[in-house]
Amino acid sequence: MALLELKGVSAGYGRARVLFDVSLKIEPGEVVMLAGRNGAGKSTTLKAVMGLVERGGEIRFNSQRVERLAPFEVARLGIGYVPEDRRIFAGLSVAENLEVGRRPARPALPAWDEHRVFALFPNLGTMRERPGGRMSGGEQKMLAIARTLMGNPLAVLLDEPSEGLAPIIVKQMASAIGELKRSGLSVLLCEQNAQFAQGLVDRTYRIEKGEVRPS
Numbered sequence: 001m002a003l004l005e006l007k008g009v010s011a012g013y014g015r016a017r018v019l020f021d022v023s024l025k026i027e028p029g030e031v032v033m034l035a036g037r038n039g040a041g042k043s044t045t046l047k048a049v050m051g052l053v054e055r056g057g058e059i060r061f062n063s064q065r066v067e068r069l070a071p072f073e074v075a076r077l078g079i080g081y082v083p084e085d086r087r088i089f090a091g092l093s094v095a096e097n098l099e100v101g102r103r104p105a106r107p108a109l110p111a112w113d114e115h116r117v118f119a120l121f122p123n124l125g126t127m128r129e130r131p132g133g134r135m136s137g138g139e140q141k142m143l144a145i146a147r148t149l150m151g152n153p154l155a156v157l158l159d160e161p162s163e164g165l166a167p168i169i170v171k172q173m174a175s176a177i178g179e180l181k182r183s184g185l186s187v188l189l190c191e192q193n194a195q196f197a198q199g200l201v202d203r204t205y206r207i208e209k210g211e212v213r214p215s
Contacts, residue, residue: 002025002026002060003028003061003062003154003186004059004060004061005024006059008021008022009022009045009058009059011045012044012053018041018044020211024045024205029184029185030203031180031187031197032204033201033205034190034191035207036206036208040209046081046159046190049061049066049079050079050081050157051069051070051073052071062077078154079154080157081156082141082148083144083159084159086137086143088144090131091133097132097147098146101150108154109152109184109185114150120146120149120179121146123139141161141165145161155187156187156188157190158189159190162191162196173196174196174200177189189201
């Protein structure tokens with residue numbers, strides 16, 4: 001049974017509809033890529049799952065209907081969301097940002113804590129007391145993912161994790177996603193770069209003008 005499934009989902013902003021009859025699914029422990037150009041609807045798909053935009057259709061997570069839930073209710077069920085713009089707390093240290101995201105462990109998966117996220121992103125471990133606003137874009141993106149993992153999610157939605165990053169950081173990101181997969185997490189990855197995380201992705205959906213199809 002799919003951990004996350006969208007059926008006939010439409011979504012948009014006010015009168016402007018962006019998604020049209022979108023259907024996709026993610027099985028437990030899968031990494032699924034949603035590929036497409038800027039403006040195709042990738043980010044809106046993630047926001048529709050989280051309840052951050054107006055949406056219709058059916059969204060199921062862990063066998064529960066979630067399309068009418070508020071974003072905080074969706075998050076509490078076990079979906080972690082890492083937006084493209086990161087949204088870390090610039091005035092808080094790395095350790096404080098992580099603490100903000102902390103939630104109890106879930107029975108189904110090993111617990112994430114500070115020690116474990118620093119093992120995943122060693123760079124963060126060397127700057128534990130550094131304010132988020134004094135970090136590079138790549139470091140901030142690592143922190144955003146680490147903070148999300150501190151919530152012990154069952155699935156993670158990653159929006160453009162490689163965009164604007166130096167090649168060495170992109171490799172680190174791909175390696176981190178591989179580790180998330182090995183840990184049993186499900187990942188929905190929105191990306192323009194089709195080569196990113198190649199070999200880690202179980203399935204790819206391509207989105208064009210708000211319509212999704214397997215590729």
